[in-house]
Amino acid sequence: MQLVRAHVLVCGGTSCTSSGSKQVQEVFQKELEKHKLEQEVKIVETGCHGFCEMGPLVIIYPEGTFYVRVTPEDVPELVEEHLLKGRIVNRLLYKAPVTEEQIPTYKEIAFYRKQLRVALRNCGSINPENIQEYIARGGYEGLEKVLFEMSPEDVIAEVKRSGLRGRGGGGFPTGLKWEFCRRSPGDLKYLICNADEGDPGAFMDRSVLEGDPHSVIEGMTIAAYGIGCREGYIYVRAEYPLAIKRLKIAIAQAEELGLLGENILGSGFSFDLHIKEGAGAFVCGEETALMASIEGRRGMPRVRPPFPAQRGLWDKPSNINNVETYANVSVIILRGADWFAGMGTEKSKGTKVFALTGKINNTGLVEVPMGITLREIIFEIGGGIVGDKQFKGVQIGGPSGGCIPVELIDTPIDYESLIAAGAMMGSGGLVVMDETTCMVDLARFFLNFTQSESCGKCTPCREGTKRMLEILTRICEGKGVPEDIDTLERLGRVIKGTALCGLGNTAPNPVLSTLRYFRHEYEAHIMDKRCPAHACSALLVFTIDEEKCIGCGRCLKACPVGAISGAKKEPHKIDPEKCIKCGTCFEKCRQNAILRL
């Protein structure tokens, strides 16, 4: 076989051919013959490179030099300069529009600038279905350190010192929880991971399980060693099939390597991990209900005490934490409690993951140090409000949380400040609202959710939320009476103080916090029968401004119920009796003659 010293690749795709690549090829052949290079240089016709707007394309190997928009007139120069003298013809080179350095790094774009990724450290950068990538990035190093350098008491002391608190909403100190369970009498203890993330608008745990399942498995194994558990369960919502699949793969890989199972790394410590799929009940996010569900019963909560640390799953002492909490554990062990405690505020250490959604430009998942303000999250990371609408407030903590108004936007995010503001950390849903969101309607939305998810075991929650929902629905329909506000407040306080579990205790929060900050909206609905955000359709009135109406008939034709009448080129009228307030005429009118009040 004959050796050639260079290849000239000429694109023979349709587009390049039509811009003259055939001629380029022919001239190349002639020029090579002229310089007696035809034995040394081979011309190859290639398929389309997809760079058609830059054609005809010529690539010369071995250098791989990429020439664009080559005309037959350019060819003699290319042959002489590049192939004979080895000099690159700069004027024909493809100029890359950007170089690596011109592209901002993740740290430099606004969305990431203020973020600090601890629990999400590997999410989006490793392949979650390959344990080797996790190990290559220091995975299972924390477990290794724990098994060979630390006693179980050391582990608990370290986690206590780090100041880590439960990320599932309650904010109970994690190390303390572990210690209670460790001190409970009994040989058989269970470790549970709560991955029943049910809050609408929250998907932090799902992202961790899908993106970095080993961080949860490692965190759980460390906790099991600290507490003295032999067996563990991860309770995942069935609505997260991808998370379940990735977890199953991760567990199988860890078992195969001997990082789960009998005698891990020859240390004598053994730990088995199982997955339990939930079956669609929000209340199972409550720890005692979750354990009932693992046992195969209706997921209903029970009275505490006894706490799970004393008597939990199958009546054995059990420890339960959520996904994000466990995902923090191995980093704390590896980098030390002091490092972790160096982030955040005095009482809330470390970082928190939030799902940022609603009327915001950059929706997504963010992890920020505790103590950052809502303003920073919404306007710097989130890029502000969609369109040029007015920011009204932010709902934090889902159905258990509350609304924080624009006046309190500089509230630092930590467990205590949020509770003081009438909201709570919750699991981390952050829904941003603008002027078009009606706060009464939003409260009704959340109550509708908690009401339908109430398990029905205790009266305050079962009956109380139902009554509150009825009142709120009435208000949204314009049938509210002045006493309703007091009744809502009274009912809310009673439910908060008497319900059996966290679902009931927190169910009134969305109502109470909107009553606290947006009482005027409730009053407008009740007294003036008016929805300031124009969101409650029952309270809207559509009329036509006769000055502006030109009688074009667009609204008349569009009205689905024939409520609009009027002669051509004469001002039209809306019959309020017939109007169903669908808003179609408002959208169709080009003269802005339809008024929405």
Add this chain to the structure above:
Amino acid sequence: MCECGCTQPAEDVQKERELETLFESWRGVKGSLIPILQGAQAIYGYLPREVLLQIARETGIPPSRVFGVATFYAQFHLSPRGRNIVRVCLGTACHVRGGARIFERVQQELEIGNNETTPDLRFTLETVACLGCCGLSPVIMVNDDTHGRLAPDKLKDILVNYQ
């Protein structure tokens, strides 16, 4: 067993075998009722009364408890469902971006309400609290396909693709 005495279709025999295998794989495992119900629903598409009674017999759990669990969780269905499941997200993000209007229009298009099935078994309509893709809100999901950034007018064209 078939009550009318006719010969069983091969499909039913196959399903019964699968159910047997399911019982075997969970025999003696504690807390197995929910996984068994999930498995049975995967076989039959819903949970027929006879199957629930069979589960009670096989597991030794009283039928009242089996029914109690099956009716408690939203995942379980006690009546047949349509060929296409339409799930309208009414999560918070979808709510503030107009999910309710989408839901209204879907109901109009399909002429059924929440948790109902069309008489021809073509569609079952459900709502969910969050599909977890809030960046695309408002969202509906038909079977495994997600349709995001919706407007009510787009729905007709989407639904027509599912037979």
Add this chain to the structure above:
Amino acid sequence: MYFPQNEGKEVKTPGFGVRSQKNSSQTWSIPENSVLIEDKTLVADVTLKSREDLKQLREKAKELVAARETGRTKVIVGMGTCGIAAGAREVMAAILEELNRRNVQATVTQTGCIGMCEKEPLVDVQRPGEKRITYGNVKPSDVPRIITGHVLHGHIVEDLVVARFEEI
């Protein structure tokens, strides 16, 4: 090592079917002679019996990951639920098809959610020894430009770029 991904010529990824067990998996097939390479060979099948075993494996994994990164271009698709909902599966299929059609050698792999839901589907390209570049809002029709421009010739497709990773 347990890699359930490419049994046969199919890759199965569950959709995120809610409450549905029956229809929860969707299948797409990889074109013949696919270039999809899973890193099966990185570490031999072992059971770790001691701390030293794990240390050794970690070093080996690090070396192999580094070697791989200088050896072969990687294309990484964000395949979390949000990415899939936004169309990552179609993009993944288009990438495999395009690589296959052009007979380009590259490692195609997946990753979880990085947080920028608004910009899904996200695709990362990392050429040997170069920075890992993220593209956002990628449509199947953008794939040829990314493959020919960046994977093949190293030209970053400017209008789709989101950011680059700092460390390798």
